[in-house]
Amino acid sequence: MAYIPLMIDISGKTITVVGGGKVAERRVNTLTGYGADIHIISPEVTDSLYSLYEQGKISWDRRIYDTKDAQEASLIIAATDDTAVNWSVKRNAPAHALLNMAEEAEAGDVIFPGTLHRGRMTISVSSGGASPGLVSSMLKELDHKYDNNYKAYVDFLYECRKLIKHSAVTGDEKKRLLKDLLSDEYLNAGRQQEVLDWLKS
Ligand SMILES: C[C@@]1(CC(=O)O)c2cc3[nH]c(cc4nc(cc5[nH]c(cc(n2)[C@H]1CCC(=O)O)[C@@](C)(CC(=O)O)[C@@H]5CCC(=O)O)C(CC(=O)O)=C4CCC(=O)O)c(CCC(=O)O)c3CC(=O)O
Numbered sequence: 001m002a003y004i005p006l007m008i009d010i011s012g013k014t015i016t017v018v019g020g021g022k023v024a025e026r027r028v029n030t031l032t033g034y035g036a037d038i039h040i041i042s043p044e045v046t047d048s049l050y051s052l053y054e055q056g057k058i059s060w061d062r063r064i065y066d067t068k069d070a071q072e073a074s075l076i077i078a079a080t081d082d083t084a085v086n087w088s089v090k091r092n093a094p095a096h097a098l099l100n101m102a103e104e105a106e107a108g109d110v111i112f113p114g115t116l117h118r119g120r121m122t123i124s125v126s127s128g129g130a131s132p133g134l135v136s137s138m139l140k141e142l143d144h145k146y147d148n149n150y151k152a153y154v155d156f157l158y159e160c161r162k163l164i165k166h167s168a169v170t171g172d173e174k175k176r177l178l179k180d181l182l183s184d185e186y187l188n189a190g191r192q193q194e195v196l197d198w199l200k201s
């Protein structure tokens with residue numbers, strides 16, 4: 001097994017989640033909000049999944065998995081508490097689909113990292129299945145280190161980069177300007193505004 005991190009556009013794709021328990025709930029929480037069509041197959045679901053279903057944010061087939069399911073899916077999450085069912089999901093997955101096996105990471109094509117969001121910035125941590133607990137504690141440290149000011153800071157860097165790219169300054173000067181902005185000084189909203197005003201002038 002050899003896993004590489006990728007940012008994937010899942011908008012408009014179908015994601016089938018087999019199982020509706022705690023793990024399915026965690027995966028669905030990770031996957032909602034990206035414009036994918038999330039479909040659950042499970043006789044039971046957690047309260048939180050039920051509420052997403054009631055709000056129309058996910059669809060739900062209230063029944064056990066059938067080997068003909070998930071043929072349209074681009075991503076399949078096998079997350080039942082029945083090992084035989086999870087392996088049947090793997091055996092019957094269409095060749096084009098990526099599979100996440102909750103009970104045995106290395107039997108699947110994809111592993112979910114732990115993730116923090118700061119606006120456009122995503123920080124993901126994976127131990128390759130070695131220790132979700134370590135992932136969780138590292139994320140807590142990162143959450144503290146990169147506080148909520150980083151959302152505005154990342155937006156600011158994005159805005160500056162666009163302005164600098166389209167400005168008349170030379171290649172080396174562009175690089176220097178972009179590098180200078182990578183300082184804690186610019187976490188401050190006032191300093192950000194000064195730079196933006198200057199770049200727009
Ligand atoms: C392989 C992987 C699944 C995959 O393929 O995606 C996987 C597998 C397993 N997790 C287990 C248990 C727990 N997982 C968590 C939490 C998280 N688990 C996540 C990811 C992954 N978990 C993938 C690998 C990630 C990597 O290591 O890089 C995180 C990062 C993201 C997410 O789930 O969305 C999220 C924390 C992020 C956050 O805090 O935000 C907690 C709670 C906690 O720690 O707080 C517990 C209970 C405590 C414990 O047991 O550690 C068990 C044992 C099951 C059993 O035996 O009952 C298995 C199965 C096995 O290892 O075989």
Ligand SMILES: NC(=O)C1=CN([C@@H]2O[C@H](COP(=O)(O)OP(=O)(O)OC[C@H]3O[C@@H](n4cnc5c(N)ncnc54)[C@H](O)[C@@H]3O)[C@@H](O)[C@H]2O)C=CC1
Binds near residue numbers: 019044063102
């Ligand atoms: N990847 C991870 O982070 C973790 C993985 N696990 C593993 O993930 C699996 C699921 O764990 P939990 O969500 O805690 O279990 P759970 O018991 O909370 O949920 C299991 C779900 O599967 C459904 N289900 C059972 N048979 C089914 C079938 N034939 N078709 C469709 N749905 C069916 C049940 O209705 C239930 O909704 C377990 O195998 C466990 O070992 C457990 C903890 C963490």
